[in-house]
Amino acid sequence: MSRPVPTGVEDDLVEGDRVELTVGAPAHGGHCVARIDGPHGRVVFVRHALPGERVTAEITERHRGYLRADAVEIHEASPDRVTPPCPWSHPGGCGGCDLQHVADDAQLRWKTAVVREQLTRLAGLSPEDQDRIFVRVEPLPGVTGPARLLGWRSRVRYAVDAADRPGLLQHRSHEVVPIDRCRIAHPAVQDLDLLARTWPEQDSLQAVATTGGDVAVLARPAGSQAPALGDELADAPSAGGLVRLSGPPEVTEITGGRAWHVPVEGFWQVHPAAADTLVGVVLKMLRPAEGEVAWDLYGGAGLFAAALAARTGARTTVVESSPVGVAAARANLGGLPNVEVVAARVDAALSRRRVTGPVDLVVLDPPRAGAGAKVVRAVAAAGPRAIAYVACDPAALARDLATFRSVGWAATEIRAFDCFPMTQHVECVALLLPEPTA
Numbered sequence: 338m339s340r341p342v343p344t345g346v347e348d349d350l351v352e353g354d355r356v357e358l359t360v361g362a363p364a365h366g367g368h369c370v371a372r373i374d375g376p377h378g379r380v381v382f383v384r385h386a387l388p389g390e391r392v393t394a395e396i397t398e399r400h401r402g403y404l405r406a407d408a409v410e411i412h413e414a415s416p417d418r419v420t421p422p423c424p425w426s427h428p429g430g431c432g433g434c435d436l437q438h439v440a441d442d443a444q445l446r447w448k449t450a451v452v453r454e455q456l457t458r459l460a461g462l463s464p465e466d467q468d469r470i471f472v473r474v475e476p477l478p479g480v481t482g483p484a485r486l487l488g489w490r491s492r493v494r495y496a497v498d499a500a501d502r503p504g505l506l507q508h509r510s511h512e513v514v515p516i517d518r519c520r521i522a523h524p525a526v527q528d529l530d531l532l533a534r535t536w537p538e539q540d541s542l543q544a545v546a547t548t549g550g551d552v553a554v555l556a557r558p559a560g561s562q563a564p565a566l567g568d569e570l571a572d573a574p575s576a577g578g579l580v581r582l583s584g585p586p587e588v589t590e591i592t593g594g595r596a597w598h599v600p601v602e603g604f605w606q607v608h609p610a611a612a613d614t615l616v617g618v619v620l621k622m623l624r625p626a627e628g629e630v631a632w633d634l635y636g637g638a639g640l641f642a643a644a645l646a647a648r649t650g651a652r653t654t655v656v657e658s659s660p661v662g663v664a665a666a667r668a669n670l671g672g673l674p675n676v677e678v679v680a681a682r683v684d685a686a687l688s689r690r691r692v693t694g695p696v697d698l699v700v701l702d703p704p705r706a707g708a709g710a711k712v713v714r715a716v717a718a719a720g721p722r723a724i725a726y727v728a729c730d731p732a733a734l735a736r737d738l739a740t741f742r743s744v745g746w747a748a749t750e751i752r753a754f755d756c757f758p759m760t761q762h763v764e765c766v767a768l769l770l771p772e773p774t775a
Contacts, residue, residue, distance in 0.1 A: 350404060354396045360386040360408070363447045365455055365732055367435030367761030368405075381406050384508065385428055385438060387415035395428065398509070405509075417443035422487060423520040425505075431516060432508030435761040441486060445755060448474040448763045452731045452753050459735035461742065471751040474763055477610040486758045489608050490521045495542040497559075501535035503542055521759050523609070525552050545584070545601055548591045548609050553584025553601045592616065597638055597669050603661045604637050611756045615766060616644050618752055619700060619725045622768040625649050629697035629722070632656065634683045634712070638665035639676070641700040641727075646673050654692050658682045683708070687715035694719045701726045707733025713740040717771075724769040734765050747772045 350356065358371040360383055369386045371394070372378040379402075383394050386408040394406035407428035411418070421427070421437035436444050452474060456462045462470075476485055495503040498513035505514055518527045525546035531554065536542065543555040561578040579602050590597045590605050592612040599605055606612045619641055625631065625648040633642035636655035646653040655670065655678045657663050663680040670676045679691050683703075686692050688711070699721045701708050707730065708716075716724060724746070728734035731753075738748050750768040757763065 350396050350399065352396050352399060355393050355409070356381075356396070356406075357412070358383065358392055358394050358406075360388055360390045360392060362388055362454070363450050365451050365761075373404075379404065383408055384435065385409075386411075387418055387439060387443070389413075390415050390418070415443075425514060425516045429507065431505045431514045431519075432510065433505045433519070434521060434759040437759050444486075444758065445474050445476065448753070448755060448761075451761070452751075452763060452765065455731040455735040456738070456751075459732060460738040460748075462738070462748070467751075470748055471753070474753040474755055476755050477608065477614050480610050485755075487520050488522070488524050488527075489610075489758065490519070490526070491523045491546050491548075491609055492605070492607050493519055493522045493526050493544045495531060495544070497536045497539050497541055501537045503532055503534075503536055529554065542582075543579070543602075545588060547588045547605070549589030549596060551585055551588040551601075553588060554582040555579045555602060556582050592640065593644060595643075597640070597665075599638055599665045599669075600661050603665050604659070606756070608756045611754070611764065612640060614754060614756075615727060615764065616640060618754075618766045619727065620644055620648070622725050622750060622766065623698050623700075623723050625698055627651070630695065631698040631700070632692060632696050632716075632719075632721075633700045633702075634708075634716070635702045635704065636666060636678075636700075637662045637702070639670045639678065641702065641725075642666070642676060643670060643673065645698060645700070646670075646676050649698075651675060652677070654679060656681060656683050656686045656692060684711050684715070687712060687719075694721075696720075697722045699724045703728070703733070705730045705733060707737050709737070710740045713737050714744055717741060717744045717746050720771075722770075726765075726767040726769060728765045728767070729762065731763060731765055734767060738767065738769075741769055745772050745774075746770065 360369045360371045364370050368382040368384045371381045371383050381404045383406050386392050391413040392408040393410035395409045396404055396406050398405035409428050417440045419440050425431040426434050426437040496513045497503050502515040504516050523546040526544045539556040540559050541557040545553045557578050587598050588601050625645050628651050629649045630651050631645040631653045633655045636642055636657045639655050642653050642655045652675045655666050666678045679686055681691050696719050699716055746769045748767045749770050753763055753765045
């Protein structure tokens, strides 16, 4: 049984203790910030809470300088609080969704506040700068009503517990929560019987439902010594050790008015509406003109490269390190003239001159960790006319924007989209231009 803790003894708190808190602003990571004993007290990152609420929080982790906790009792609720549509979304339950207790519009405001805080703290952009170049996190165009929040997730990974039952992981834990169905999963994924069965020979499962109508199931066999299953929505799946249980080895995605053929274990945007939205924004920002040379870095299957090459008719280079992504890019872009696919890490391709200038347009679409200072400096040094940076993590984007700023490049427009409703994740697109020289 947890014990309530009086104020003034925060240094003695241990996991399971409970403390009453007034919750502050949302922070990157799907929680809100609170402090014990006033504005200068110890920081507590509280999940399942909303700004302004008074809650009883149960300590889940103790770290030097801060604590993590779950709001287990709500004494004064925010008007933005709603009943989660999923019965597994609660303290100690499934950790896949961070914001099921938050109303639709409030989720957008929450994510906007997080993006702005990251741009201020890590990129050094003032509130006035942000008012000029960034407004708010937007819903994906054309996706409204209940369909905006539920039934969108096209790729779902399930872990299998010691009793052979599949489920999703608790927050920051390897503990598996068996569930009946995932409410944010695509209807075709929910219709599968994976969760009604036991899987004694599998460590994990992956279900895929594509915009082209394909449905497939992959598994990681027990004892395969493959990497542990993760569940980061915007990360590429780790293909090593996966076997196909059902569905085609190559699936079809429809975007940009054409069909894309991608290995079933390959990366694609998780939200069915995301690919078209992001390509459209990148084209609007870059305004590619005939004859302009382009790089698509971290290019995956070549989604942005195809759109750029169709408008420029000039040399377009894709750089991708994943063998699955390289194969997909070569298969899908092989019919386009003047398109080259380079199989290499982006930092190595730039430093070893696998790709060389002059270049006019660059698209950066790095993984969650961001491009990093080495790549940012190399891209800036190549002297393109404009850069579009597509980011699935606002902190990584902000760090890289700070590096761009240090070498004379400025973000002149930032748009952000709720490609991952009910979760803390957000997708941003930034336009970078060289700052005028005096």
